[in-house]
Amino acid sequence: MNKVLMSGNYVIGEAAIRAGCRFYAGYPITPQNELTEYMAEHIRSVEGGVFLQSESEIAAINMIAGASAAGLRVMTSSSSPGISLKQEGISSMAACELPGIIVNIMRGGPGLGNIRPSQGDYFQATRGGGHGDYRTIVLAPGSGQELADLTMTAFDLADKYRNPVMILADGMMGQMMEPIVFKKPKPRVYSKKFMLQGAGNGKSKFIRGLLLDPIDSEEHNWKLARKYAVISISEPRYELYNIDDAEMIIVAYGTAARIAKGAIKRLRGSGINIGLFRPITLWPFPELQLRELAAKVKKYLVFEMSTGQMLDDVRLALQGYADIKFHGRPGGAVPTPAELANVIAKIYKRNY
């Protein structure tokens, strides 16, 4: 298979089309415009491919919901403020069990914030984001190659669980150029019985989120909860790096994890033994896998490009079995590996 050099936003677009995405809707916002533009240029040249520049992010999410109901593999993308606007639609897709991919190339917030890379949307992504008792599967790629692989995986997971899946990356990931190999996507497995394509001569179907009877609604919520429980057990993904003789472990995802790897490399040979635990699925968070590590390693440093959001999940996972420190740079500030290495060295020596 050939390696190609591509920037992250394009990688997502190309991987999506290869995975069979046939409907894309989006509204321009920096730093993800290249993805929208890639889809505009390429999806219409595959048979049945639809590109729609929507009038808003609200329209975009409802467009992909409609196309998903019609049976297509669908995707929308945006960056933080636009993702906020999509939340009602994501909640509605979860309620109606419609598969679909939402890409969030995070930027600095809150509010309009700035267009620099950030990880401030972790809570929004992993806690449902919209209203109601639902979950979104959240994938956090850590390299160009993973952007390609996880985009394909996202479509498979969305179909398998009939649930929205979010790809959570940031402006850095979106712009980064790396050599990529596009793997062969798996054939789609999705039953026609979930598609709304006209009743033909048969019985008509309907898809709805409104359940006025509280008992019906409760049962629907429990049904979704059972599905989420299966996902929590079956789908956690993570990477361990340099863990073997580590005395302290950094927990970081996405761009922050790359910076952490850089810092770890810098500290090699300085007598500071640190490893990295990198969650790849943010929901489900690889909770048990992190807890297992606590039997061996007692010191953790959570590093995020935020004021500390994944920190909550690390605390829940470690349940007091280990000491946890935090370092973060919110609002679009991106620390260098050297800067982080200094922070790590200080904390490591302080013997907390």
Added chain:
Amino acid sequence: MAKTVYKRPKSLKENIFHYCPGCGHSIAHRIIAEVIDELDIRGITIGVPPAGCAVLAYNYFDVDMIEAPHGRGPAMASAIKRSLPDRVVFSYQGDGDLAAIGIAESFHAANRGENITIIFINNCVYGMTGGQMAPTTMLDQKTTTTPLGRNKTLDGYPVKVSEIFSQLKGVTYLERCMVNSPVNINKTKKAIKKAFQCQIDGFGFSLIEILSPCPTNWKMSAVNSCKWIDEVMSKEFPPGVFKDEIAAARKAAEDAR
């Protein structure tokens, strides 16, 4: 042998409407179902009901349906149509749904000339949430949020969807009708049929606005509601064909062939 002159359309399920007595939604549903039967499109029709009194429309229409979040019907309908271009797709919307929260989705679906049909129920109020002011509420009309009547200085003016949307190049056919008398109901049915046919022929976006009684929130009898449409509402919202480019679209299609 007795001749059947009136029966339930095949495209309506056996369920009893939950709508209030005298409500225009029931009438609109019935004539849409009759049109679906007459055009023989039950099996290829996909409907998008709104948040609003018609949110349970899937209990009545025996066609595939997907409920849209409040105001988002045209975005969903556009996407369904583009995904399945040979299906007949319609969005069914109230005045709050279309002219307030969903004005952007409706306007842009129209402007893109999506080959879909919007059935727009204008009843001058928010029915489902209990009779608050809608964008189409008449000046001086009392609602629960305009207890002294709609005040143009404070609340703005009734939004005239047909007048505004007919300005959009993307719109092929647009008519405003009423369902307050048998004659008007027949006219409305004809308009709906024409709109669906326009879509089937691939001629583009159609919208049928229906002035529709809401006796409950107007606090009137069913009969007086029908009168009010004639005497008051239709003065602000005059019925008629606002745009009909079907002949031009047919000619263009023939020339292109």
